[in-house]
Amino acid sequence: MPYRQALLALLALPIVAVLLRAPPKPSRETVVAPADERVVLLGASSGVGKDLALAYAKRGARILIVARRAEALQAVADECAALGLDKSRILIVPADITSVDDVIKIRETAEKAWGGIDTLHILAGVPSTRTLLQLSGVDLVADPQDKSPKPRLVPQAIGDSSLAPASLPTKAGLENAVKELRALNEINIVGTVLSLAAFLPLLSSSSKSPAVHHLSSVSAAIPAPMRCLYSATKAGAYMAFETARVECEGSGVRFFSLLPGTIDNEFRTKTAFAQTGGNCEVHNRVNGGWGDKLLLPPRKVVDTVLQSLALSPEPAPLIPYPPFSWLGKLKVPPASTVFLPWQYGAASILQRTPLGYLFVEPNARKKYGMRP
Numbered sequence: 001m002p003y004r005q006a007l008l009a010l011l012a013l014p015i016v017a018v019l020l021r022a023p024p025k026p027s028r029e030t031v032v033a034p035a036d037e038r039v040v041l042l043g044a045s046s047g048v049g050k051d052l053a054l055a056y057a058k059r060g061a062r063i064l065i066v067a068r069r070a071e072a073l074q075a076v077a078d079e080c081a082a083l084g085l086d087k088s089r090i091l092i093v094p095a096d097i098t099s100v101d102d103v104i105k106i107r108e109t110a111e112k113a114w115g116g117i118d119t120l121h122i123l124a125g126v127p128s129t130r131t132l133l134q135l136s137g138v139d140l141v142a143d144p145q146d147k148s149p150k151p152r153l154v155p156q157a158i159g160d161s162s163l164a165p166a167s168l169p170t171k172a173g174l175e176n177a178v179k180e181l182r183a184l185n186e187i188n189i190v191g192t193v194l195s196l197a198a199f200l201p202l203l204s205s206s207s208k209s210p211a212v213h214h215l216s217s218v219s220a221a222i223p224a225p226m227r228c229l230y231s232a233t234k235a236g237a238y239m240a241f242e243t244a245r246v247e248c249e250g251s252g253v254r255f256f257s258l259l260p261g262t263i264d265n266e267f268r269t270k271t272a273f274a275q276t277g278g279n280c281e282v283h284n285r286v287n288g289g290w291g292d293k294l295l296l297p298p299r300k301v302v303d304t305v306l307q308s309l310a311l312s313p314e315p316a317p318l319i320p321y322p323p324f325s326w327l328g329k330l331k332v333p334p335a336s337t338v339f340l341p342w343q344y345g346a347a348s349i350l351q352r353t354p355l356g357y358l359f360v361e362p363n364a365r366k367k368y369g370m371r372p
Contacts, residue, residue: 021320025312028254031209035060038114038207040106042097042195043124045072047265048215050079051302052121057085064110064117067124070094097124097191103198116206119309120199122214122241126187128180128229134158135180135229137173153371181229188233193240200244204251211254211309214241218259218339221348222360226368245336254313254333258305260340264295294367296340304340 039056043049045067056063057080065080067073070092077090093109095102110117133139133155140153155167169177192214203210218224219231220238238257245255315331317324324330339345351360362372 037061038117039119040064041121049123057083062089064091098186118207120212132228135177136169184233189236192237214257218344
């Protein structure tokens with residue numbers, strides 16, 4: 001008989017656990033209704049920024065869209081209006097987020113029109129799609145004297161002979177690499193940090209549920225071949241964003257970083273200085289045979305951003321079952337960092353183990369057409 005009672009008690013445990021499970025926190029959208037949300041999108045003329053603007057237009061939100069290219073920005077505004085969003089709910093500010101004066105202009109526009117903002121998206125960024133040595137005029141090639149199955153790689157001049165007439169970069173070659181680095185640094189890091197500094201106080205003081213989203217990259221967390229300068233600047237921006245999050249604990253602002261892989265949009269074909277000409281691994285068919293399976297659908301990225309921002313910012317039980325759910329010290333807010341797809345999150349952990357060298361890094365080189 002005791003055994004029967006013990007078995008019944010054991011079988012009842014899952015039912016009791018479900019009944020006593022801590023309920024999820026109400027959505028942020030119950031605090032800030034989608035149709036009332038005041039949204040600033042920095043970098044909205046193309047890519048994810050444009051897609052988010054259109055998504056917010058469908059929700060009826062008030063949006064302020066920002067980019068350097070005024071004509072492209074106006075085209076996005078027209079598309080938003082075509083989706084049914086009243087033009088009075090669309091603010092257009094052609095601006096450069098690396099300019100203090102321009103960022104202040106953006107902030108003042110939002111404050112004057114709406115009295116504040118609820119959501120800030122930091123989306124602007126530029127890529128770099130060459131190795132560090134290639135930018136300096138040198139590439140690594142197989143040593144013709146080495147007959148082993150995996151010959152040593154040796155430097156060899158490529159491209160413009162003024163950059164590297166021999167196997168060593170010249171002053172011109174090194175200046176070329178530094179020029180690209182400074183271009184990326186200005187937008188990817190300076191623009192991100194300046195935007196945070198300018199808008200965080202306004203977010204905190206003017207919204208019932210303030211949130212800031214930074215579109216980062218998996219390159220910020222995992223070394224990405226052919227993306228040396230891009231990885232460096234995205235890592236710097238990501239760490240600045242995360243550090244600001246730690247510093248601003250208690251301000252009420254929800255910080256959220258999305259670290260996606262390669263997105264199926266025009267960003268992958270850009271350069272640091274132009275809208276075209278990038279070294280796209282898919283177009284160049286140097287993607288290790290994976291083809292378009294490498295690419296994230298833009299809709300998936302937008303949905304992930306909106307779903308993550310819809311979560312309640314309030315701390316919830318880490319383990320939603322008693323007695324753990326009764327312990328206040330075991331409550332945490334939503335994740336501040338999300339990898340897309342999730343496998344990149346696992347890779348970022350493996351990277352710090354021997355499996356990083358044995359598995360993650362060879363596959364990364366293969367993805368970008370380099371020798372595994």
